[in-house]
Amino acid sequence: MKFENDLDKPWCYEEGDYTVTRSSIWSPPGCHPVGCGVKLYVKDGVLEKVEGDENNPVTNGRLCVRCLALKDYIYNPSRVIHPLKRAREDRGKDKWERTTWDDAFDIIERKTTEIKEKYGAESICLLSGTGRDGGILSQTLAHAVFGTPNSAYTQSGYACYEPRCASAMFASGVGYPEIDYAGGLPGGYDDPDYVVPEVIMVWGKQPLASNGDGLFGHAVLDLMRCGAKLIAIDPRVNWLTTRAVLQLRLRPGTDAALGLALINIIVTEELYDHDFVERWTWGFEELAERAKEMPPERAAEICGLNVEDIYAVARTYAKAKPASIAWGLAIDQQQNGVQAGHCILSLMALTGNLDVPGGQLMGGEFQDDTVVPNYGWNKLDPDLRAKTIGMDQYPYYVNSILNAHADLLLDALETGDPYEFHMVIVQSNNLLSPTNSAQPQRWHKALSKLDFGIGTDLFITPTIQACCDIFLPLATAAEKDSINMTHYTLSPVTYGATNKAITVGECKDDYQVIWELGKRLNPEIWNDGTYADLHDFIADVRIAREMTFAELRDKVYHKRGVTYRKYEKGLLRPNGELGFNTRSGRFEFYSYLFQYYGDDPLPYYQEPPFSPVSTPEIAEKYPFILMTGAREYASFHSEHRQVVPLRELVPNPLLEIHPDDAKKRGVADGQWVLIENQFGQAKFKAKVTPTVYPGTVHAHHGWWFPEDDPEEPSLFGVWKSNCNCLVPHKRIGKLGYGAPFKNSLCNVSPLTENYDLDLKDFAERFGKLVY
Numbered sequence: 001m002k003f004e005n006d007l008d009k010p011w012c013y014e015e016g017d018y019t020v021t022r023s024s025i026w027s028p029p030g031c032h033p034v035g036c037g038v039k040l041y042v043k044d045g046v047l048e049k050v051e052g053d054e055n056n057p058v059t060n061g062r063l064c065v066r067c068l069a070l071k072d073y074i075y076n077p078s079r080v081i082h083p084l085k086r087a088r089e090d091r092g093k094d095k096w097e098r099t100t101w102d103d104a105f106d107i108i109e110r111k112t113t114e115i116k117e118k119y120g121a122e123s124i125c126l127l128s129g130t131g132r133d134g135g136i137l138s139q140t141l142a143h144a145v146f147g148t149p150n151s152a153y154t155q156s157g158y159a160c161y162e163p164r165c166a167s168a169m170f171a172s173g174v175g176y177p178e179i180d181y182a183g184g185l186p187g188g189y190d191d192p193d194y195v196v197p198e199v200i201m202v203w204g205k206q207p208l209a210s211n212g213d214g215l216f217g218h219a220v221l222d223l224m225r226c227g228a229k230l231i232a233i234d235p236r237v238n239w240l241t242t243r244a245v246l247q248l249r250l251r252p253g254t255d256a257a258l259g260l261a262l263i264n265i266i267v268t269e270e271l272y273d274h275d276f277v278e279r280w281t282w283g284f285e286e287l288a289e290r291a292k293e294m295p296p297e298r299a300a301e302i303c304g305l306n307v308e309d310i311y312a313v314a315r316t317y318a319k320a321k322p323a324s325i326a327w328g329l330a331i332d333q334q335q336n337g338v339q340a341g342h343c344i345l346s347l348m349a350l351t352g353n354l355d356v357p358g359g360q361l362m363g364g365e366f367q368d369d370t371v372v373p374n375y376g377w378n379k380l381d382p383d384l385r386a387k388t389i390g391m392d393q394y395p396y397y398v399n400s401i402l403n404a405h406a407d408l409l410l411d412a413l414e415t416g417d418p419y420e421f422h423m424v425i426v427q428s429n430n431l432l433s434p435t436n437s438a439q440p441q442r443w444h445k446a447l448s449k450l451d452f453g454i455g456t457d458l459f460i461t462p463t464i465q466a467c468c469d470i471f472l473p474l475a476t477a478a479e480k481d482s483i484n485m486t487h488y489t490l491s492p493v494t495y496g497a498t499n500k501a502i503t504v505g506e507c508k509d510d511y512q513v514i515w516e517l518g519k520r521l522n523p524e525i526w527n528d529g530t531y532a533d534l535h536d537f538i539a540d541v542r543i544a545r546e547m548t549f550a551e552l553r554d555k556v557y558h559k560r561g562v563t564y565r566k567y568e569k570g571l572l573r574p575n576g577e578l579g580f581n582t583r584s585g586r587f588e589f590y591s592y593l594f595q596y597y598g599d600d601p602l603p604y605y606q607e608p609p610f611s612p613v614s615t616p617e618i619a620e621k622y623p624f625i626l627m628t629g630a631r632e633y634a635s636f637h638s639e640h641r642q643v644v645p646l647r648e649l650v651p652n653p654l655l656e657i658h659p660d661d662a663k664k665r666g667v668a669d670g671q672w673v674l675i676e677n678q679f680g681q682a683k684f685k686a687k688v689t690p691t692v693y694p695g696t697v698h699a700h701h702g703w704w705f706p707e708d709d710p711e712e713p714s715l716f717g718v719w720k721s722n723c724n725c726l727v728p729h730k731r732i733g734k735l736g737y738g739a740p741f742k743n744s745l746c747n748v749s750p751l752t753e754n755y756d757l758d759l760k761d762f763a764e765r766f767g768k769l770v771y
């Protein structure tokens, strides 16, 4: 499959009346670092249109609807483009007043110094969200600017990406292996070094809608056009899975049982790669023994599948050479997720697909050079670092990502044990909306009582409205210079330059805020000569100065090249020895690190904490399995609800329910329903559809209503359709990872009220209707 690119096209040029800036986009608005190529058409300083950049060698001009609606986001009437402040006693009220950056920084400096002197730096917490440009800088902002060790990604069990990374680190010693879609190779799919996978298994992931963590989702379609067959492991059906040769619609949260059964079949039928297993793996016999405990028939029962289908998937996957697995968020969002991940990695290793062309690309060479997030952490006093919430109980979690433990942080905020918190910085996070927290009602109560809060965002979000006293307005991707890298530092294939095209109001980006506030709050660090200027800082934290920002800007997009079979070349271990970066030097089916940190060295199956099997008495009252949060094109988590063309696509929060269940419950398509369980309740508009199977429902996440009353107790209607009020706090795995965001229980009942959005009215306040 050949794409023609003009790689010498300049990054900025004139076309008619327009200045066109070629850029590679990340966030804001939120996205993961695919770095899709855009052309930003600017006239008189105003962004007039956005087009896909056909010269981007990976995305080739393809864009999602969110990038196409960028203008409506940037110039949204509800966007705040100046710093704001508000009196502490006016929290929750719409009583913001405009101020200057200087004044905002003065207040921040005064309050931070006061709180640190009185209560210690550890009494400050910084709450962040997913891997956006800003999210990845959260540790630097917390450690190197505010001097606190307590930077926290707040999703219960860090149930995103890190559970997958933990199992990958424990089994192989390097981070998350992604499917190899030739992104890093100069010739792309036609590169002589590349082999198109015969099979791609999409496991708990929707790559087209999500483009998760830098995987360009449409590459899966490109590869299917080149002949790859698709297998889907997903309880729900979506556009992509209808193109699969096989789909296993398993019961949510039972992936480890399925994984063990697939291992069982591959071992029993001798379908594994004997040479790879012999030379490069550790603990095969033990794994085989463990898998014997999960005969396919038993897994079929646990997962609610036909046993023949399990056999068919095992055989099809194992016989394909090469084959790759795109494993997604559903693995992380289960208490048993790290073990499910260990099964999936074991499948990759058993079939010899690790680090081969068209298989699973492993990270490696890059990791040790990366400065972020260590830059500020290493400069914190060791006694202070030891106070990071969770350090004793979950040392691997805390030290691997330099984060306070999400669930234990909420406990500490609530109880004041081991110490009290007094200040919060909300950066790249909107956790009161149904996004980055389980039981957000509890976070709300705990955070709104703190002495001081700072929020940085583009909009006054429900979280900032409830907890903050200072608002710092954030620049979008069109208004800043930055660098993106697929898969962060774990298995990067491309780098992209985000090139500034416009200025809006007084907004500053995350780098600028860190740079300027750092020089005020922590001058010893920020004036120590490590960084010559802001671009040097950006190039260092993102790509370890592999090239300068100016060099990357000129190229716009850079393919890093790929070295396969790094374990045969001494590229996975710091000492240059052959093999994997583990104690045994091999890929570990039997993992010493799991054992060291107090878990079973072999993968195992555990029922979800609430399920018809583990809690039948609760399931009697709440008989539906509740999945949440499968990605949609029209939004990124809680973002984009103000953007008219996107809201037109999905105006209301939806609950997918099977026609048989809807009939039994007396629910009509489009009718509003109440979902509830022992933790809380929420309202959704029913979408009656066979894409979910009977007994399961799926609720969309991220909903709040910019059109609703901004003040407490409404907070932009944030409690109305908040599915996370039904997700339990601290039902996490042994090592602190994984939480049941996609497999809790609920009941569904019809409502008589109608909460449909009045689109016309909405458009009058927030922009223009497209249709």
Ligand SMILES: Nc1nc2c(c(=O)[nH]1)N[C@H]1C(S)=C(S)[C@@H](COP(=O)(O)OP(=O)(O)OC[C@H]3O[C@@H](n4cnc5c(=O)[nH]c(N)nc54)[C@H](O)[C@@H]3O)O[C@H]1N2
Pocket: 032, 130, 131, 160, 161, 203, 204, 205, 206, 207, 209, 210, 211, 212, 213, 233, 234, 235, 236, 238, 251, 252, 253, 254, 255, 327, 328, 329, 330, 331, 627, 629, 630, 631, 632, 633, 634, 635, 636, 637, 742, 743
């Ligand atoms: N448009 C858009 N893109 C996004 C985001 C967004 O909000 N919007 N968020 C970003 C973020 S932070 C992330 S982490 C990624 C996530 O992106 P993905 O990894 O693609 O995750 P989801 O979209 O949640 O898709 C998960 C799939 O798993 C299925 N599923 C549910 N329960 C189970 C189960 O128990 N087992 C299995 N095997 N499957 C199950 C669901 O039906 C769904 O199809 O997307 C990123 N990209």
Ligand SMILES: Nc1nc2c(c(=O)[nH]1)N[C@H]1C(S)=C(S)[C@@H](COP(=O)(O)OP(=O)(O)OC[C@H]3O[C@@H](n4cnc5c(=O)[nH]c(N)nc54)[C@H](O)[C@@H]3O)O[C@H]1N2
Pocket: 027, 028, 029, 030, 031, 128, 129, 130, 131, 132, 133, 134, 135, 155, 159, 160, 329, 427, 428, 429, 430, 431, 433, 434, 435, 436, 437, 456, 457, 458, 459, 461, 474, 510, 628, 629, 630, 636, 637, 638, 639, 701, 702, 723, 724, 727, 741
């Ligand atoms: N029920 C349910 N809940 C889920 C999920 C699910 O599948 N189901 N998925 C979970 C997952 S995987 C994740 S990662 C979390 C994500 O949760 P979060 O990352 O907390 O997502 P948001 O709540 O949208 O908050 C992000 C805020 O950051 C702002 N922002 C956007 N870009 C930038 C930037 O570059 N810098 C800064 N400083 N701010 C920016 C946005 O305007 C927005 O207000 O949600 C989780 N919540």
Ligand code: SF4
Pocket: 025, 026, 030, 031, 032, 034, 035, 036, 062, 063, 064, 065, 066, 067, 211
């Ligand atoms: S994945 Fe979609 S929204 Fe994200 S940068 Fe690419 S085109 Fe834009």
Ligand SMILES: [Mo]
Pocket: 130, 131, 160, 161
């Ligand atoms: Mo995520």
